[in-house]
Amino acid sequence: MRVMGVRPPVVGARTHGVSDRTAACGGRSEEYEVSVMASPALLPVTAPPPAAPAKTARPGGPPPEGGRRHGRHPHRQILQDPGHSEGRGEGHGEGHGETTRAKTTDEHHAPSLPGDLADVLHHGGRPREQARAAHSGSFPRVPRHLAVILDGNRRWADRHHCPAVDAYRVGASRVHALMTWCEQAGIPFVTVWALSQDNLYRNPGTVAEILRAVVEGVRGMAAEGRWRIRVIGDLERLPSDQVRVLREVEERTCGLPGTTLNVAIAYSGRWDLVDAVRALTLLRHDGPPRSRSVIEHQLAQHLSTAGQPEVDLLIRSSGEQRLSGFMPWQTAEAELYFTGTLWPDFGEADFALALHAYAARDRRHGR
Numbered sequence: 001m002r003v004m005g006v007r008p009p010v011v012g013a014r015t016h017g018v019s020d021r022t023a024a025c026g027g028r029s030e031e032y033e034v035s036v037m038a039s040p041a042l043l044p045v046t047a048p049p050p051a052a053p054a055k056t057a058r059p060g061g062p063p064p065e066g067g068r069r070h071g072r073h074p075h076r077q078i079l080q081d082p083g084h085s086e087g088r089g090e091g092h093g094e095g096h097g098e099t100t101r102a103k104t105t106d107e108h109h110a111p112s113l114p115g116d117l118a119d120v121l122h123h124g125g126r127p128r129e130q131a132r133a134a135h136s137g138s139f140p141r142v143p144r145h146l147a148v149i150l151d152g153n154r155r156w157a158d159r160h161h162c163p164a165v166d167a168y169r170v171g172a173s174r175v176h177a178l179m180t181w182c183e184q185a186g187i188p189f190v191t192v193w194a195l196s197q198d199n200l201y202r203n204p205g206t207v208a209e210i211l212r213a214v215v216e217g218v219r220g221m222a223a224e225g226r227w228r229i230r231v232i233g234d235l236e237r238l239p240s241d242q243v244r245v246l247r248e249v250e251e252r253t254c255g256l257p258g259t260t261l262n263v264a265i266a267y268s269g270r271w272d273l274v275d276a277v278r279a280l281t282l283l284r285h286d287g288p289p290r291s292r293s294v295i296e297h298q299l300a301q302h303l304s305t306a307g308q309p310e311v312d313l314l315i316r317s318s319g320e321q322r323l324s325g326f327m328p329w330q331t332a333e334a335e336l337y338f339t340g341t342l343w344p345d346f347g348e349a350d351f352a353l354a355l356h357a358y359a360a361r362d363r364r365h366g367r
Contacts, residue, residue, distance in 0.1 A: 138185075139352075141359040143312030145189040146182060147334070149326055150175070152318030152342030159342075165209040170344040172217025175261075179227055181351050183259050189308050191232075191262040193326050200237055200266060208239075211265075215242050218263055222249040228260045229253045232304035233267035234275075262305060269325040276302035305330055313358045317343040317350075335361055 150171055157167035175192055182190050194214050200207055222229055231246045238246075246265070279302040280295075300306065311327060311334040319340040323331065337354045339346075 139355045139359050142185050142187050142355060143335075143358060144187070144309045145191070145311045145313075145330075146187050147191040147193070147311045147314045147327060147331065148178065149193045149314070149316040149320075149324070150343045151316055151320055153344060155318065156342045156344040163209075164206060165213050167344050168210050168213040169217070172213060172220070174344060174346050175217065176221055177348070178346075178351065179221065179259060179261060181348060183226070185355065187259065189260050189262070191264060191305070191311070191327070193264040193267060195233075195265045195267070196324070196326075197234060197237065197266050197268040197271065211238065211242060214263075214265060215245055218249055219245060221261070222253050225253070225256060227253065227258045228256045230260065230262050231265060232262050232272075233265045234271050235266060237266045260308070262308075264304075264326075267304075267326075269323075269328040272304050272327070273329060275304075276300075300329070303329060310334070312363075313337060313354065315339065315354050317341050317346050333365055335363070 153167040153171050154164050156170070157164045160167075175194075178192070179190060195210065199210075218229060218231070221227060229249050231250060235243045235246065276299050280299055305327070310329075311331045314323070314326075314331050314334045315337045316323075317339055319338065321338045323336075335358050337357055339350055339354065341347075341350050
């Protein structure tokens, strides 16, 4: 596995300004401050964003111009990009070495998620011109199989003062957009990790709402008749009525010629391997010892992604830099791309940057 990422932190810079995702907060402005301590060696250089407009100093606040914070955390590096909000992990574990503080100008009134989320839903919360600039319309090389860990939904909900289920609904719209971009780029297989087995141990009421949002999103994509949808994971852990809906989605889309979408729900990489080994053991008969290559091939045929190519590129949103047990067999030789963008904010610009980074890699597979 090799690691890729987004732009390097800029040492000593500090940014305060109006977020481009204010539409999702009922029109109120946000102030943001993002701090990272991740290694810059993992982050290739990209063009810096436009400088934030100057602001007047506030009593007890920071100086109006960017600069070093004297006497406070001199070792930190500040990322000058409101579109890449990095922070603590959620869903698949806690983060390491990255912190985020986001504060709105009105914290006394938690707004409900507005009905019009055009900027968030269609541009991932990124400026339109930035999305256009990052997307060249074509890529010199694309992965056959793209996997995405959809991380950062709860932090997005906290930042926008809305219930977690609303973040998952917005996240479902991002999956729909992702499939459109993959279809245009010519990527035949896509896997998204919507819910891990560990996520099921959260508050039961919250889990039930999130499951409903995920199932509604999957059913909505199936209704378009564009993609072949498969659901992978230990569905025995889910309510029977939701399992029935998901199986109906698989049956309705199995004959479609479009891109294949694997939706991982109640999924664990260890569960996937154990289930494959158990199936292989049940089929084994007495006979001559099998070679290692035969066993490896047969094991792969009993994984949840049997018959599909291994993952070439894995993207994880929200700034976390680990796989959390996601598809350990299928990602053995995958390129890893980590972005600080929270999943509900993931836009076409983020997608294009990931594919350009993938195309720039020299994949020799150890040869």
